[in-house]
Amino acid sequence: MKLVTVAGAPSVGKTSVILHLAALLAKEGVRPAVVKFDALSSADDVIFREKLGIPALVGLSDYVCPDHYYVSNIEEACVWGREAGADLLVLETAGLCHRCAPHIKGVPALTVLDSLGGVDAPRKMGPAASLADIIVVTKCDLVSQAEREVFDFAVASVNPTAAIVHVNGLTGTGALHLQRMARTWPRVDGVEDAVLRYSMPASICSYCTGERRIGRRYQSGNVEKLVVAKEAA
Amino acid sequence: MILNIPDGLRSVTILGGTDKFGAPEPVPSVELRPGDALALVGPTGSGKSELLSDIEQLALGDTVSGRHVLVNGDAAPPTATGLVATLSQRTNFVMDATVARFVTLHAESRGKDARALLPRVLETANTLCGEAVRASDPLQMLSGGQARALMIADIALISAAPVVLIDEVENAGIHKFRALEVLTDSHKIVVTATHDPVLMLMNAKRLVMRSGGMNRLVEVSGQEAECAESLRRIDEVMLHARERLRMGETLTPEDISL
Numbered sequence: 215m216k217l218v219t220v221a222g223a224p225s226v227g228k229t230s231v232i233l234h235l236a237a238l239l240a241k242e243g244v245r246p247a248v249v250k251f252d253a254l255s256s257a258d259d260v261i262f263r264e265k266l267g268i269p270a271l272v273g274l275s276d277y278v279c280p281d282h283y284y285v286s287n288i289e290e291a292c293v294w295g296r297e298a299g300a301d302l303l304v305l306e307t308a309g310l311c312h313r314c315a316p317h318i319k320g321v322p323a324l325t326v327l328d329s330l331g332g333v334d335a336p337r338k339m340g341p342a343a344s345l346a347d348i349i350v351v352t353k354c355d356l357v358s359q360a361e362r363e364v365f366d367f368a369v370a371s372v373n374p375t376a377a378i379v380h381v382n383g384l385t386g387t388g389a390l391h392l393q394r395m396a397r398t399w400p401r402v403d404g405v406e407d408a409v410l411r412y413s414m415p416a417s418i419c420s421y422c423t424g425e426r427r428i429g430r431r432y433q434s435g436n437v438e439k440l441v442v443a444k445e446a447a
Numbered sequence: 448m449i450l451n452i453p454d455g456l457r458s459v460t461i462l463g464g465t466d467k468f469g470a471p472e473p474v475p476s477v478e479l480r481p482g483d484a485l486a487l488v489g490p491t492g493s494g495k496s497e498l499l500s501d502i503e504q505l506a507l508g509d510t511v512s513g514r515h516v517l518v519n520g521d522a523a524p525p526t527a528t529g530l531v532a533t534l535s536q537r538t539n540f541v542m543d544a545t546v547a548r549f550v551t552l553h554a555e556s557r558g559k560d561a562r563a564l565l566p567r568v569l570e571t572a573n574t575l576c577g578e579a580v581r582a583s584d585p586l587q588m589l590s591g592g593q594a595r596a597l598m599i600a601d602i603a604l605i606s607a608a609p610v611v612l613i614d615e616v617e618n619a620g621i622h623k624f625r626a627l628e629v630l631t632d633s634h635k636i637v638v639t640a641t642h643d644p645v646l647m648l649m650n651a652k653r654l655v656m657r658s659g660g661m662n663r664l665v666e667v668s669g670q671e672a673e674c675a676e677s678l679r680r681i682d683e684v685m686l687h688a689r690e691r692l693r694m695g696e697t698l699t700p701e702d703i704s705l
Contacts, residue, residue, distance in 0.1 A: 330541055333552070357541050359532040359608070360553040360601045364542075367556035377526060385496075390504045394525040 215295060216302040217402040219316050221342040222309045222326030227352035229258050230383030231326055232304050236266055237386070238393040239302060247300035249273060249291040251284040251316075252308045269298035277424065279417050280308040284316055288405050302396065315341040317411040322399045324348045324392075329357050333368045341412040344372045348395065350388075354380045456481060456530075456609040457519050459636055461502065464513025466494070466660025472512075474661035477654060481609065481634040484627055486647045489656030495640035497659060499612045502638065503531045512659065532608035532635075534598060536615050540586040546597065547582035553605050564604060571600035571629055575621045577690040592620030599626050603633040613639040620689060624649055624679055645682045648675035680705050 222228045229250075236246040247269040250258040254274065262270035271294055275283030284307050295303035307316040317323035325346035327335055330353050336343045343349060349369050354362050366378050377395065381388035402408075419435040459479045463472035479485060487495040497512060505523045506514045515522065518530065542549055550568050554561035565582060572580045575596035580589065589597065599621070602611055611630055627649050630637045639646060647653055648671055655663040667675065684703050691698055 332542070355533070355535060355537055356539060358538055358598050358601070359534065359606055360549065360598070361540065361542055363606060364552050364556045379526075379528065385500070387500045387503060390506075390509060391526050391528065394507075394509075 215292070215300055215401065215403075216322075216396070216399045217292065217295075217405070218302065218304055218322045218324055218396070218399065219318060220304060220306045220324045220326065221316050221346070222350075223312070223328070223331070223339070224309060226309075226326045226328040226331070227381075227383035228306055228309065228326045229261065231324075231350050231352065231381050231389065231392070232306060233262070233265060234381065234383070234386035234389035235392045235396065236262070236268055236304070238389055239396060240266060240268065242393075244396075245299055245301045246304060247271075247295050247298045247302070248304045248306060249294065250306045251275065251280060251287070253280045253310065258306070269295075269300065275308070279415070279422075280310055281314050281316065281414055282417070284308075285410065285414060288318075292402075292405055302399075309342070311415075312338060312340045312342060313415045315345050315410075315412045317342070317345050318405065319409045319411055320400070321402055321405070321408065322347055322395075323411065324350060326350045326352060327365075327369065328352050329354050329362060329365050333364055336365075336369045336372045339372075343369070343376075345411040346373060346376050348392070349373060349376045349378050350392070351378060351380050352383050354388075355382050355384075456636075458517075459502070459530075459610060460515075460517040460520065461498070461661070462515040462517065463661055464506075464508070464510075464515075466512075467658045470660070472514075472660040472662075474654065474664050477661065477664060479636045479638070481636055482631045483652075484631050484637045484639070484650040486650035486653035487638065487640040487656055488642075488647050488653050489662075493656040494659035494661075495656050496614060498654075498656065498661070499533075499614055499638065499640055502610065502612060503533065505530065530608060531610045531612055532602050532606045533612045533614070534595075534602065535613070538598065540589070540594060542586055544586055545582065546580055546584045546586060546589075549586055550582075550601065550605070553601060557605055557607060559605060568597070568600045568604050571604060572596040575599060575626050575629065577620070577686065590620070595621050596626075599629060603629045603635065609634070610636045610638070613637065613641075615640060615642070620686065622686065623682065645675070645678045648672075648678060677705075 220228050239246050248262050249271045250256050251273045256272045259270035259272040262268055273287055323346045325342045329351050369378055379391045416436050419437050420433055425432050461477045463475045466472055489495055501510050501514045502516055506516045507522055508515050550565050551561040554564045576592040580593045580597055623646055651667055653665050654661055688703050
């Protein structure tokens with residue numbers, strides 16, 4: 215079974231990109247399956263099953279950090295994918311805080327960016343953008359050629375080695391490039407002992423365990439305070 | 448990977464596949480060279496956008512049409528990108544910047560001399576539309592015509608892409624003939640999907656699309672060239688009338704005499 219991780223901020227078009235790629239792969243006889251990791255709710259599994267008739271599963275992290283939840287469940291997702299008969303398992307992540315990246319060494323890593331997000335978007339995405347193998351840029355049909363080229367330049371400046379692919383999430387134009395790349399992706403037999411490309415954040419303070427009140431006396435564990443710079447005033 | 452053609456683009460060849468019904472396309476191949484302009488014509492649903500998409504994705508027989516798009520006579524690497532610049536009705540500026548800042552950012556991203564390019568881009572843009580685009584104008588304040596004019600001048604002078612695909616950019620209030628000239632003069636291959644008769648005849652060749660297939664390749668005849676000249680005058684009159692009325696002036700029959 216092949217494996218790919220997909221990251222990106224909410225509403226950039228991760229699911230649309232995966233839908234177009236999965237549809238192309240299914241047409242050439244590859245059986246894709248998708249596990250969507252999210253925080254509170256997601257109907258994406260229904261979309262994958264209804265639109266493409268491919269196996270899809272949703273994992274909701276609820277009160278746990280969605281990225282920690284994702285790492286803790288990659289193996290389980292792979293077991294499910296194999297049992298579902300998948301040739302390619304797509305791990306789609308929630309993409310919330312951009313402190314970390316879900317990408318794994320040795321597993322193809324795809325990050326989706328929205329060209330409407332402005333030229334600072336690639337830098338703001340942190341390790342998810344800088345450590346990806348493929349950066350998919352969406353909504354390119356809405357911006358001028360110049361802005362597309364400036365955006366690609368901004369992507370290349372945070373990740374000089376990534377392949378940049380423009381995909382129109384509505385028409386699917388560009389997904390063909392991903393399909394061609396997917397043919398060269400390696401088989402991954404298991405993810406046990408595999409290593410994340412970037413560390414996950416520490417999250418062991420009172421708020422991690424359900425505290426909602428504001429104030430120093432409710433804060434315990436791993437608490438960092440804002441450092442006020444002189445030039446801030 | 449960004450497509451790197453060491454000795455430059457010499458040709459793009461479209462090899463026909465099949466139409467919607469699986470029949471071979473009547474036009475087996477179309478070859479385009481730098482400076483060539485091709486119009487795609489046909490009713491909605493005839494396959495114009497699909498052909499543009501095949502060119503953009505450098506089809507290797509792996510799209511619905513089964514077409515192949517060759518670069519300098521050979522299949523491009525499967526993941527090559529960067530060959531094509533696109534311009535459509537939906538294209539907008541989303542950046543919050545002045546014209547000068549925008550041109551500078553683009554030029555710098557391409558490793559080009561922004562200070563030398565800015566006046567050239569402005570000068571070219573201002574041959575395409577009635578109202579002058581100024582360096583200090585915010586992009587978001589430009590009219591539709593000014594924005595299109597700036598986009599075309601920018602693609603011609605700064606963009607690296609040797610092929611320009613234009614999808615349905617019509618009636619934007621720009622000098623269409625001049626716009627096409629600006630692009631072909633900078634040795635781009637320009638493919639325009641259009642329903643506008645003036646735009647169709649401005650291209651030396653037009654490809655008639657039908658049922659998803661390349662149906663007929665038509666060269667502009669001597670008679671059509673004369674028609675093009677008349678239509679061009681009508682178009683200029685429309686543009687002139689539009690600019691006068693927009694500027695608060697009045698029109699007389701003499702103003703719009705052909």
